[in-house]
Amino acid sequence: MQKTKTYVSDTVSRLKPSGIRRFFDLAASMEGVISLGVGEPDFITPWSVREACILSLEQGYTSYTANAGLWELRKEISDYVARRFHVLYDPADEIIVTVGASQALDVSLRAILNPGDEVIVVEPSFVSYAPLVSLAGGVPIPIQTSGKHQFKLQPEQIEQVVTPKTKALIICSPNNPTGTVLNAEELAQIARIVEKHDLLVISDEIYAELCYEEQYTSFPAIDRMRERTILINGFSKGFAMTGWRLGFIAAPRELATAMLKIHQYTMMCAPTMAQYAAIEALQNGAADVEQMKKSYRQRRNFFVQSLNEIGLSCHMPGGAFYAFPSIRSTGMTSERFAERLLLEEKVAVVPGHVFGVSGEGYIRCSYASSLEQLQEAIRRMKRFLERL
């Protein structure tokens, strides 16, 4: 008998393909493109970390680890989170080593959602949040932040969308794509609303190491928030380890135990060699991270000031490695702007709307590129704008 139906589930059929994909295909087919579209560090993983991985392979550490990750690594993570972010988690049953922050997000959502539960997603946001909520059977409820507030979530916005079905709120500071950082005061205001409505918070702090403001505040460090927060972090951005696929979850025991159930059936454990490398990163990587951060900060200062000079107004982002300038002055949509900039001047940026409706009128430029590339990109963008 002939195949007559699709075997693909309704949930997956309904998922929209990522808007970034189209740009990727277009940019990849062209020569001489300066890409400001890359959401990852331009540094190679520090040598001492790579070397630790090589050593682990030479010594033959190639088997599975405990489901939650190597005990030694979990202890290091626990110390690191305590030292850097001032929150205590028991390495025995409150920390899980995951396959990137990506899997950490997936496991978190699947562990908490009943069918139809709502999860508030603060947009513009990392492209995976809403699809992951849908895949876990939940309903993503977007909140649109505004350039007027430097894309900072206004606590009353939560009140406007909260329903009896709201289960959780995902926040991300420093943010991808806006670079916006929420300070202690702003987080405390969010905490008050979260508490009032008894919500869980998934705090994606993958860019925490790349915060250029005086003080970084981790959400679970806010009064009484630890018990209602799943903290997600990892090695991809701060330690320049995207390809290693290593992240972690820190959460109160009950939640961590639930997440570990999913993790053990779906993943067994994170890659062993990457876990050995991560131990080295946490024990001896601080100076490397500091160097990289300094270099991003210098490039941020240069790039954002230059954007403003050529007429693309851009707030100074407090963290990550993204600038999110407004292109409204050109009268074009983000999509059109990005496409023409790519075709006419060979500079790839990501149109803001792929990160949510409120990203329309903006473009995301990653400044994790060499200074020379950034200088050339600014020259090309200036020429492009002058021609309009």
Added chain:
Amino acid sequence: MKLTEKEIEIVELLEKNARLPIDTMAKMVSLSVSEVEDIIRKLEEAKVIVQYATIVDWRKVDGHEGVTAMIDVKVTPKRGVGFDEVAERIYRFPEVKSVYLMSGAYDLSVVIEGRSMSEIAHFVSEKLSTLDSVISTTTHFILKKYKHDGTVFEQGDQDRRIVVAP
């Protein structure tokens, strides 16, 4: 001399690339062009910034391949002036690129560049060994420079990242 964070940043940037345009540097450290110029002038006057030099891969230039040697030198220090006097006598030779006082098995480490091995051999036997306070020398020729003053000579530094990523 105590430097501010930003002054240190400027020195570090110049150390990596002495030709970095001032206006670019000014943006990077969030200062005005004239502030950066003042800082650089001050650091030059104080000899914190000693010189702007260029790292050259002479192997690529025909007829200029050259030879570099590191020479371990044992000397008898002199009363009153210690090692300084003999060090000065050595570093005054223009072919001597650096001279360091070392801890350990020998006293002075001398780096010398010449056009050929025999030129260096001549320097060691005629100039260096004959100095009064020099007791012995051990010469090591450099066969290949992989990294010099923080710069890797042959680098596969192409960007391996995909063009657009979330």
